[in-house]
Amino acid sequence: QQPVQSPQAVILREGEDAVINCSSSKALYSVHWYRQKHGEAPVFLMILLKGGEQKGHDKISASFNEKKQQSSLYLTASQLSYSGTYFCGTERDLNSGGYQKVTFGTGTKLQVIP
Amino acid sequence: DGGITQSPKYLFRKEGQNVTLSCEQNLNHDAMYWYRQDPGQGLRLIYYSQIVNDFQKGDIAEGYSVSREKKESFPLTVTSAQKNPTAFYLCASRDRDSTGELFFGEGSRLTVL
Numbered sequence: 473q474q475p476v477q478s479p480q481a482v483i484l485r486e487g488e489d490a491v492i493n494c495s496s497s498k499a500l501y502s503v504h505w506y507r508q509k510h511g512e513a514p515v516f517l518m519i520l521l522k523g524g525e526q527k528g529h530d531k532i533s534a535s536f537n538e539k540k541q542q543s544s545l546y547l548t549a550s551q552l553s554y555s556g557t558y559f560c561g562t563e564r565d566l567n568s569g570g571y572q573k574v575t576f577g578t579g580t581k582l583q584v585i586p
Numbered sequence: 587d588g589g590i591t592q593s594p595k596y597l598f599r600k601e602g603q604n605v606t607l608s609c610e611q612n613l614n615h616d617a618m619y620w621y622r623q624d625p626g627q628g629l630r631l632i633y634y635s636q637i638v639n640d641f642q643k644g645d646i647a648e649g650y651s652v653s654r655e656k657k658e659s660f661p662l663t664v665t666s667a668q669k670n671p672t673a674f675y676l677c678a679s680r681d682r683d684s685t686g687e688l689f690f691g692e693g694s695r696l697t698v699l
Contacts (some may be wrong), residue, residue, distance in 0.1 A: 505605045513690035521627060571617040573644055574688060578628040
């Protein structure tokens with residue numbers, strides 16, 4: 473099942489903050505976050521594992537609420553370089569070992585303007 | 587430098603022709619993935635492979651085929667049975683011993699005329 477991302481699009485002025493949400497109806501082992509610029513490959517931002525955790529990466533951080541199977545990506549003091557489409561990818565918790573498939577949401581298009 | 591190489595970057599084909607997209611990695615990763623990307627639809631999984639000589643269907647496998655004869659190679663064939671093959675195709679790999687992130691290639695853009 474494809475995770476659900478919201479919002480679909482957001483426009484920010486430089487310096488403003490944004491939150492992008494990702495939710496799943498299934499128990500998750502991990503949540504991945506990537507940013508993609510037009511015509512390019514997605515770039516890894518961070519991965520969160522079950523057990524509930526938060527991670528930070530400069531002014532970009534994320535959390536994973538295992539009880540709700542929801543993850544949020546926080547972008548603070550946005551810069552022009554943050555523009556792009558953000559995807560969450562989820563990996564189900566099947567307790568079967570090995571690599572599972574990573575299923576992506578439809579993306580959140582973020583535009584930062586001066 | 588380690589990474590994933592996809593070729594060709596751009597490909598034009600006539601309707602009804604099979605095409606094969608190449609994906610090679612020198613990262614020594616066990617798992618490899620193929621995704622298709624259409625405007626506004628995100629990345630959809632076509633096939634993935636956990637180990638050599640083994641692969642599983644993803645969410646949109648119909649009209650596609652793969653092989654995994656070598657650890658470093660995971661070619662994707664878009665067959666004539668794929669009804670709407672024009673798309674951007676992304677190959678990725680991952681290593682369990684690292685953070686678990688997907689490493690993506692630069693993509694192949696297929697246009698069927």
